[in-house]
Amino acid sequence: MYQFDRAAYEKRMKWFTEARFGMFIHYGLYSIPARGEWVMSDEEMTDDEYRKYFDAFDPCDLDMRQWAKAAKDAGMKYMVMTAKHHDGFCLYDSKYTDFKSTNTACHRDLVREYVEAVREQGLKVGLYFSLIDWRHPDFPHYKDRQHPMRNHPECGNEGRDFDRYLKYMHAQVRELMENYGKIDLLWLDFSYDDLRGEAWKATELVSMIRSLQPDIILNNRLEVSGEGFGSLAEGHPTPYHGDFITPEQMIPPAGLKDPAGNSLVWEACVTMNGHWGYCAQDHFFKPSSMLVRKLVECVSKGGNMILNVGPDAKGNFPKESVRILHEIGSFMRENGDSIYGCGACAAKPEGMYRLTRKGSRIYVHIFENTIGPFPIPGIPKDKVKGVRLLRDGSEVKISTSWVHSDYPDILFADLGPDPVLPDQTDTVLELELEA
Numbered sequence: 001m002y003q004f005d006r007a008a009y010e011k012r013m014k015w016f017t018e019a020r021f022g023m024f025i026h027y028g029l030y031s032i033p034a035r036g037e038w039v040m041s042d043e044e045m046t047d048d049e050y051r052k053y054f055d056a057f058d059p060c061d062l063d064m065r066q067w068a069k070a071a072k073d074a075g076m077k078y079m080v081m082t083a084k085h086h087d088g089f090c091l092y093d094s095k096y097t098d099f100k101s102t103n104t105a106c107h108r109d110l111v112r113e114y115v116e117a118v119r120e121q122g123l124k125v126g127l128y129f130s131l132i133d134w135r136h137p138d139f140p141h142y143k144d145r146q147h148p149m150r151n152h153p154e155c156g157n158e159g160r161d162f163d164r165y166l167k168y169m170h171a172q173v174r175e176l177m178e179n180y181g182k183i184d185l186l187w188l189d190f191s192y193d194d195l196r197g198e199a200w201k202a203t204e205l206v207s208m209i210r211s212l213q214p215d216i217i218l219n220n221r222l223e224v225s226g227e228g229f230g231s232l233a234e235g236h237p238t239p240y241h242g243d244f245i246t247p248e249q250m251i252p253p254a255g256l257k258d259p260a261g262n263s264l265v266w267e268a269c270v271t272m273n274g275h276w277g278y279c280a281q282d283h284f285f286k287p288s289s290m291l292v293r294k295l296v297e298c299v300s301k302g303g304n305m306i307l308n309v310g311p312d313a314k315g316n317f318p319k320e321s322v323r324i325l326h327e328i329g330s331f332m333r334e335n336g337d338s339i340y341g342c343g344a345c346a347a348k349p350e351g352m353y354r355l356t357r358k359g360s361r362i363y364v365h366i367f368e369n370t371i372g373p374f375p376i377p378g379i380p381k382d383k384v385k386g387v388r389l390l391r392d393g394s395e396v397k398i399s400t401s402w403v404h405s406d407y408p409d410i411l412f413a414d415l416g417p418d419p420v421l422p423d424q425t426d427t428v429l430e431l432e433l434e435a
Contacts (some may be wrong), residue, residue, distance in 0.1 A: 002237070002238060002239045004237040004241075005014050006289055008085035009243065012215050012262070012321050012373070013217060013218075013244070013265055015124060015184070015243065016078075016124075016185070016217055016243075016265065016304065016319045017265060017304070017341075017343070018077075018341040019124065019304065019340065020077070020295075020298070020299050020304050020305070020339050020340055020341075020342065021069075021075055021076050021077060021078035021295060021304065021305055021306075021307075021332075021339060021340075022076050022077060022078040022079060022080060022124075022126070022304065022305075022306040022307070023070075023071040023074070023076045023078075023079045023080070023221060023306065023307060023308075024079075024080050024081075024128075024268075024276070024307065024308035025067065025079065025081040025082065025114075025308070025309055025310075025311065026082050026085070026092065026128075026276040026277045026278075026307045026308060026309075027081065027082055027110075027275065027278075027315075028051040028087065028089050028091065028311070028312050028426070029050070029054055029057055029087060029089045030053070030084060030085070030087065030277045030278070031059075031277060031310070031313045032053045032056055032057065032099075032313045032420055033314055034046055034279055034280035034281075034312070034313065035126045035279055035280075035281075035308075036275040036276070036277050036278075036279045036282075036302065037085055037086075037275070037276050037277030038086070038277075039136060040079035040086075040087050040148050040279075041134065041146050041147065041148050042317065042407075043148075044148045044149070044150075044151065044152075045074070045148050046148070046149070046174060049134055050087065050135075050136060050148075052205070054089065054099065054104060054377060055104075055105075056098070056104045056105075056313075056371040057101070057104040057105065057106065057313075058104065058105035058372060059311075059313065060105060060106075060314055060315070060317035061112070061210070061314040061315045061316050062106075062108075062311070062314070062315025062316075063296075063315070064110070064113040064114045064116070064118075065116065065117045065120065065308075067114070067317070068114075068117040068120065068121040068123060068312070069121060069346065070309075070317060070325055070419065071118075071121070071123060071324070071325075071336065072121045072123060073166040073326070073329045074325040074326070074328050074329040074332065075328060075329050075333065075336055075339070076123065076184065076307075077123060077124060078123055078124035078125075078184065079114075079118050079123055079124070079126055080123065080126030080127065080128050080187045080306065081111070081114050081127060081183060082128040082130075082132075082424060083111050083127045083128060083129050083176055084129055084130055084172065085128075085130050085277075085293055086130045086132045086133070086134055087133075087134055087135060088133040088134060088135035088308065089101075089135075090172070090342070091109075091110040091111050091114075092109050092110065092111035092112065092176065092179075092180075092304050093109045093112075094172055094175055095175070096168055096171050096172055096174075096175075099154055100133060102388060108333035109415070111176070111180060112180060115180050115183075116220075118345070119138060119181075123279070123317070124184040124185065125142070125181075125182065125183055125184050125185070126183070126184060126185035126186070126187055126213075127176055127180075127185070127186055127187065127363060128182055128188075129173060129176065129186065129187070129188055129189070129192075130188075130189050131169065131188055131189065131190065131191070131195070131200055131221075132146070132189075132190075132292050133165070133168075133169065134146075134148055134194075136165055136168060136184070136361075137160065138161050138162060138164045139160070139161045139162075139165050140157050140160065140162070141155040141156070141157060141160070142155050142156045142157055143157075143192060145192060146192075149434050150312070151183045159305075160307070166201050169200075170201070170204070171206055172207065173186075173205065173209065174208060174209070174368045176214040176269075177208070177209055177213050177216075178212055181279075182213070182215075183213050183216055184215070184216065184217070185216065185218075185219075186209065186213075186216055186217075186218050186219075186364075187215050187219050187221075187246075187306055188218065188221045188222055190221040190224070190225045190226065191223055191224055191225060191228075192223060192225050193222055196222070196223055196224065197222065197223050197240065199396075199400050200222055201221060201237075202223075202240035203220045203238070203239040203240050204340070206218065206222070206240040207239070212357070217244065218242055218243050219241040219242050219243070219244055219245075219246045219267075220232070220233070220242020220244065220245055220246060221242065221246060221277070222240045222242065223238075223240070223241070223242065224242075224303065225249065226248030226249070227244055227247075227248070228241045228268070228411065229245055229256075229264075231265075231397075232258070232264070233245055233256065233264050234256055234259070235258050235259035235260060235280070237342070238277025243265065244264075244265040244266055244267050244304075245264055245265070245266040245267070246266070246267055246269055247266060247267075247268050247269070248268075248269050249269070249270060249271065250268065251255070251268050251294060251297055251298055251301070251303070252266065252268075252301060252303070254305070255301040255302040256301075256302070256303075257432060263302055263344075265303075265304075266303045266304070266307050267303060267304040267305065267306055267307070268294075268298050268304070268326060269301060269308065270291075270306070270307055270308065270320055271304060271307075271308045271310075272285050272286055272291070272295065272307065272308060272309065272324060273286070274319070275310060276308055276310060277310045278310040278311060278313070278318070279310070279313045280312075282321065285320040285321070285324060287324075288323075288324045288328050288423040288425070289327075289424075289426075291307065291328060291387040292331050292426055293365075293367060293425070293426060293427050295307075295328075296338075296339070296354050296356065296365045296426060297354060299339055299342050299343065299356050300345070300349075300354040300355055300356050300365070301344055302343045302344045302417070309325075315382070326372065329424065330394050331423070331425060334390070334391040334423075335390050335391060335426065335428045336425075337358075337363075337390060337430070338356050338363035338365065338390055338428045339356070339432070341358050342356040342357060343358070344356075344358060345354065345357035345362055346378075347362070347376075347377070347378030347379055348377075348378055349364075349378075350377055351368075351370070351375075352366070352367040352368035352430060353365055353366045353367060353368075353376075356365075359428055360429040360432065360433045360434070360435050361431065361432055361433070362379060362430075362433065363390065363428055363429070363430055363431070364376055364413075364428065364429040364431065365426050365427075365428055366426070366427040366428070366429065367420060367425075367426060369419055369420070369421050370399060370417065370422075372401070372403050372404065372413050373399035373401055373403070373404060373412035373413060373414050373415070374399075374412060374413040374414075375404070375407070375410050375412050376411045376413060376431075377410050377411075379411045379431060380411075381398065381409075381410075381411035383433050383434050384398065384411060384431055384432070384433060385431070385432045385434055386431075386432045386434065387413055387425070387429055387431055388429070388430045388432075389418070389422065389423065389428070389429060389430075390429065390430045391427075396409065396414065396415065396429055397413075397414040398412065398413065398414065399412035399413060399414040413429060416426075
């Protein structure tokens with residue numbers, strides 16, 4: 001019977017819960033039609049119709065070192081890139097398919113270039129791998145909920161051998177685990193309907209992965225889609241339980257715990273605009289101020305945030321993404337101590353601010369100023385040794401103004417006479433408490 005080893009689990013998760021911020025990269029053939037990574041399914045393309053993007057794939061501007069540097073400069077500590085998405089196209093030199101980047105006009109193993117560039121920047125290496133493959137002849141076609149040929153009875157499933165598909169899929173995962181050095185994180189995607197858990201031969205798959213990469217961490221999508229929690233969260237971990245929960249395009253209303261009250265590790269996966277893969281017509285990008293505040297919200301609830309970039313067909317980040325990453329990086333260089341290694345604070349914030357905590361330091365993330373001195377309820381002011389503005393270390397005095405004399409038990413910070421905050425996105429105060 002499987003026995004969950006909490007000590008070993010917490011040891012391998014340590015870097016992840018300290019990192020807090022990562023970059024997702026969705027890149028593949030779908031960057032050419034530029035209508036999102038699900039274009040093959042959404043438009044019910046046949047293999048022959050989709051093949052033209054394989055023939056045209058030649059990302060002449062792609063430099064993985066620039067991608068990795070952009071992540072590091074933005075304050076990110078790890079990266080995850082799509083080694084293979086649902087369309088079956090591999091960005092690496094898989095010996096089990098001809099549908100791979102080394103067979104295109106670029107003749108490049110992009111996964112190898114990626115892992116080398118990420119390591120050079122001192123970041124943790126993550127790979128995304130789809131459990132699904134719309135191009136494989138043994139993967140269900142007709143009436144599968146997502147397959148491009150789901151509405152085509154002439155593409156029936158007679159003669160398709162799902163066990164043969166699983167052998168293929170497991171072999172491709174093995175290649176990634178064996179041929180590219182240490183992989184820190186594997187982001188599997190995703191389970192649905194009857195395809196979940198042991199339908200993927202999940203115990204066998206995870207046993208193989210952990211035998212080759214003992215320290216790797218895995219997400220929970222062998223069991224669930226983005227909306228589910230999985231067996232670890234539900235209090236009955238299986239041999240293929242996910243190490244962290246993956247809420248997609250949302251942030252949980254509160255920190256996540258299992259039935260025994262143990263805090264769960266989670267990561268909100270978020271797009272900059274409305275798509276994961278490059279979409280040329282989608283210019284509805286979230287402002288950097290919003291994304292900074294959402295990162296703070298995740299950390300204040302004990303979670304991570306991984307922020308996606310969808311490079312274009314030539315391998316360039318969209319100009320909007322470049323600008324947003326630069327602006328986030330400016331904030332992180334001054335205030336990263338309030339994110340890295342931080343988690344939830346027992347005190348509950350009131351009003352337009354959030355709290356993160358690391359040991360004896362509490363970080364007050366102020367999104368909007370108040371009239372008069374700034375109140376921070378729930379922090380015992382007799383335990384506060386000092387308050388500083390994190391961005392430059394300057395002292396912030398604890399207010400003794402008469403205007404709050406009716407609230408003697410509440411800590412008030414004196415932010416000075418200027419009603420405009422030093423950083424209108426997030427002004428961070430560092431409170432040093434007695435040990």
